[in-house]
Amino acid sequence: MESLIELREVSFGYAEEKVIDGVNLIIRPSDFIGMIGPNGGGKSTIIKIIMGLLVPWSGTITFPPDINIGYLPQYQEFDSRFPISVEEVVLSGLLKKGRIAARVKRPDREKAARVLNLVGMQAYARRSIGELSGGQMQRVFIGRALISDPDLLILDEPVTYVDNRFEQELYQLLEAINRSTAILLVSHDVGQIVSSVRTIACVNRHLHYHPSNKITEEILASYNCPIDLITHGHVPHRVLPTHPQ
Amino acid sequence: MITGFLSYGFIQNALLASLMGSITAGVIGTYIVARRMVFITGGITHASFGGLGLGYFIGINPLIGAAVFGLLSGLGVEYLSKYHKIREDSVIAMIWSFGMAIGIIFIYLTPGYAPNLMSYLFGNILSVSSGDLWTMAGLMLVVLVLFVPFFRLIQYITFDEDFARTSRIPVTLFKYLLIGLVSLTAVLYIRIAGIILVLSLLTIPQNSALLFSNNLRKIIFLSIIFGFTGSVSGLIFSYTLNIPSGASIIFSLIILYLLASIIRTLSVSRRKNLADRH
Numbered sequence: 001m002e003s004l005i006e007l008r009e010v011s012f013g014y015a016e017e018k019v020i021d022g023v024n025l026i027i028r029p030s031d032f033i034g035m036i037g038p039n040g041g042g043k044s045t046i047i048k049i050i051m052g053l054l055v056p057w058s059g060t061i062t063f064p065p066d067i068n069i070g071y072l073p074q075y076q077e078f079d080s081r082f083p084i085s086v087e088e089v090v091l092s093g094l095l096k097k098g099r100i101a102a103r104v105k106r107p108d109r110e111k112a113a114r115v116l117n118l119v120g121m122q123a124y125a126r127r128s129i130g131e132l133s134g135g136q137m138q139r140v141f142i143g144r145a146l147i148s149d150p151d152l153l154i155l156d157e158p159v160t161y162v163d164n165r166f167e168q169e170l171y172q173l174l175e176a177i178n179r180s181t182a183i184l185l186v187s188h189d190v191g192q193i194v195s196s197v198r199t200i201a202c203v204n205r206h207l208h209y210h211p212s213n214k215i216t217e218e219i220l221a222s223y224n225c226p227i228d229l230i231t232h233g234h235v236p237h238r239v240l241p242t243h244p245q
Numbered sequence: 246m247i248t249g250f251l252s253y254g255f256i257q258n259a260l261l262a263s264l265m266g267s268i269t270a271g272v273i274g275t276y277i278v279a280r281r282m283v284f285i286t287g288g289i290t291h292a293s294f295g296g297l298g299l300g301y302f303i304g305i306n307p308l309i310g311a312a313v314f315g316l317l318s319g320l321g322v323e324y325l326s327k328y329h330k331i332r333e334d335s336v337i338a339m340i341w342s343f344g345m346a347i348g349i350i351f352i353y354l355t356p357g358y359a360p361n362l363m364s365y366l367f368g369n370i371l372s373v374s375s376g377d378l379w380t381m382a383g384l385m386l387v388v389l390v391l392f393v394p395f396f397r398l399i400q401y402i403t404f405d406e407d408f409a410r411t412s413r414i415p416v417t418l419f420k421y422l423l424i425g426l427v428s429l430t431a432v433l434y435i436r437i438a439g440i441i442l443v444l445s446l447l448t449i450p451q452n453s454a455l456l457f458s459n460n461l462r463k464i465i466f467l468s469i470i471f472g473f474t475g476s477v478s479g480l481i482f483s484y485t486l487n488i489p490s491g492a493s494i495i496f497s498l499i500i501l502y503l504l505a506s507i508i509r510t511l512s513v514s515r516r517k518n519l520a521d522r523h
Contacts, residue, residue, distance in 0.1 A: 051411040071411050078405045082279060083459045092401040095412045104397065128459040144408075 003028050004067060004152050004182055005050060010059030012045055019045050023059070023207040027152060032178045034197030034213070035186045037225050041204040043186045044074050047156050050184075068096075070150030072141055074157045074186070080130040086140050087112050087125040093144035115143040118173060120166065134161035142170070152182045159187070171196045250484055255371050259480055259490070262373045262437055265381045266446060267472030272392050273430045274447035274472075275465045276423060278455070280403050283448050285322055285424075288337035290431040290440050292318040292344030294365065297435070298351030311432045314344060319428035323420060367491030368439025370480070377437055384433055388426060399423065400461050442491045446472055449498040453505040475501050 005027040013019045020042035027033065037043050048054040049061060051071055070093065090112045091104055116122045119139040129137060138161045145153060153174075159167045174183055174196060187193045194200065200210040202225035210219065250256055277286050296314025300307030318340045325331050392399065402409045402416050410416050434443045454467035478501075479494030486493070 052413060053407060053410055069411070071408070073407060077407060079281065082404050083455060083461055083464055084400065084404050085459055088400070088460075089404070091397075092404065092408065095398065095401050095409060095414065 004031075005061065005063045007046070007050070008060045008062075010046075010049060010056045010061060012042075012049060012054060012056045018057075019205070020203070020207070021205050023203075025201060025207055025209065027182055027184060029151070029182050030178070031182045031184070032174075032196070032198040033182075033184050033201055034193040034199070035184060035201045035203055036188070036193070037203035039188050041225070043188070043203045044156055046203060046207070047071075047074075047154055047184075047186060050154065067152065068148055068150045070145035070148055070153045070181075072145045072155045072158055074160075076137060076141060078129075080137075082129065084129055085125065086116070086121060086127050086129055086132070089129050089140055090115055090143045090147055093147040096148070111147055112143075115147045116140075118146065119143045120169070135163055135166065138162050139166065146177070150181060152184065153177065154184045154186075156186045157188070158185065250481070255373070256480070256484070258373045258375070258378060259370045260477065261378055262370055262381060263476035263480065264473055265378070265385050266434060266438065267450070267469050267476060269381070269385045269388050269430055270434075270446040271450065271465050271469035271472055272388050273427055274451045275454075275461060275468055276399065276403065277427060277447050278451040279461065279464075282427065283444070284334060284337055285319070286427060286431055286447060287444055288322065288341040288344075289315050289319045289428050290435065290443055291341045293428075293432045293435065294348035294440065295344035295346070295351075296348075297365065298348035298355075301355045302351040308432070308436060311435060312429065315428040315432035316425060318344065319424045320421060323424040364439065365435060366439050366441055367489055368435065368437055368442050370437055370442075370476075370490050370494070371483075373437055380433055381437070384429060388430070391422065391426065395419070396462070438494075439491050442495055445495045445498055446476075449495075449502055450475065453498075453502045456505050456509040471498070471501055471505070 003026045005025075007023055007025045010023045011018060011021050023042075023046060025046070035043050035046070045054065049056050051069065087109070091108060094104075094108055094111075113122065113125065116125055119142050121136060121139050121143065124132065124136065124140075129140065132140065138158070142155070142158060145155065155174075158170060162170070171193075174185070177183065183197075185193055185197060194213050194215065197213050200213060200215055202208045202210065202220060202223045204223070204225045206224070208223035208225065210223075251260075277283060293311040293315035296310035296312070297307045298310075299314070300310025303310075322333065322337060322340070325336055326333050398409075398414065399419065402414070402419055406416055406420075431443050431447070434446070438446060450468040450471035451464065453471045454464040457467060458464050475498035476494050479497040480490060482488065482493040482497065483490040
């Protein structure tokens with residue numbers, strides 16, 4: 001199957017220190033990859049390289065020139081008092097090179113309404129983004145990532161700030177989206193995502209690709225990617241089978 | 246009285262300057278206020294004073310010196326702001342005071358005619374020449390040519406720069422173009438409006454507009470209306486009370502802002518009362 005994005009031997013660091021080293025990753029059109037790893041392990045760095053926000057020290061990244069990626073950044077670095085409505089924020093997801101002077105047309109607004117409906121924010125379309133709670137803002141930004149019907153959807157820590165119920169809705173939504181879109185889902189909390197994703201990429205300076213979602217702490221340890229597999233739900237429980245002793 | 250007021254050529258020029266100034270400042274000022282660049286703009290405006298002094302000293306058109314200084318400081322601050330190690334506000338304060346200092350030094354060193362410094366602080370909109378009007382018209386045209394087709398793009402870049410970058414859009418190019426326009430606007434208006442009035446026209450009408458809308462397009466239109474109303478009523482006060490025009494325009498803009506705040510507060514509490522009753 002043809003690949004959407006290919007990273008080959010990609011390395012990057014800040015100042016003198018390497019953050020990621022020799023990373024290889026192929027994303028294919030029907031993938032649903034969960035990217036996990038400890039904080040500071042380089043997950044967001046890899047995402048930023050894919051999104052063109054960082055230029056790797058070495059290695060190559062290839063993708064078709066017309067690829068359409070929907071992106072939810074990890075931290076929302078914006079001025080919450082900026083005068084912009086929820087609908088406009090979602091519409092900004094349609095911004096693309098080559099149509100930068102384009103006007104918003106009726107189908108675009110209909111699309112925005114549909115996407116806001118998907119993330120449960122249709123009642124807030126005319127509100128200022130700054131009036132929303134953290135969880136509501138996150139839904140709007142997920143909507144912004146979805147509106148362009150992307151070939152690949154990259155979500156960096158999507159369930160930060162959102163409540164449990166929306167988290168469950170989001171995973172169902174992603175499973176539906178995955179029928180037509182590749183998804184790369186980043187989380188430091190593996191328990192949340194492991195049941196939804198198909199494959200797992202463990203990132204801790206290096207990237208280890210695990211071609212299924214059956215993973216154990218032992219495998220993670222062998223990847224040098226120590227992560228607690230216990231979820232933080234109502235009752236702490238182990239989501240994955242342990243190996244027989 | 247009003248017909249007498251309007252019959253003067255210099256008043257007509259001042260009104261035309263107010264209109265074009267309000268339009269240009271309405272657009273550029275909304276960008277400045279939304280991106281929280283008021284302090285940078287203050288820095289640019291004051292730094293250009295250094296170029297003004299240099300222009301007098303070496304005997305070229307002072308406005309050209311001011312434009313060069315203004316552009317260099319604007320582009321410089323934008324360039325430096327890429328590096329997070331730099332304390333941007335401190336750099337601006339240094340550029341701000343340094344520009345004023347060299348301006349004063351050069352004007353002091355210039356033999357013979359010493360320009361009235363007050364006229365650069367508060368300007369004199371009543372002395373606008375037809376050449377000034379053409380310059381203002383040119384700047385207004387450039388601003389509109391950039392903002393009308395690229396309005397949405399500018400809005401999105403300003404709101405979330407990193408996200409705009411991920412759409413592979415020439416974000417940096419636009420940021421430099423915009424800071425260049427901000428600098429030029431600030432500098433070209435110094436002669437007409439003065440350093441202080443430039444800052445007022447670029448911020449007070451916009452903040453009045455922000456009380457009523459979260460839509461950038463509407464904020465621009467409202468800013469133009471507030472700016473023009475303030476300028477015209479300021480001119481009338483200046484004419485009837487025989488006080489300096491720059492100061493009276495600023496005064497009017499602030500009064501308008503206070504009125505707008507009161508109206509806004511009243512309408513919010515009225516809506517709340519209605520909601521409580523239902």
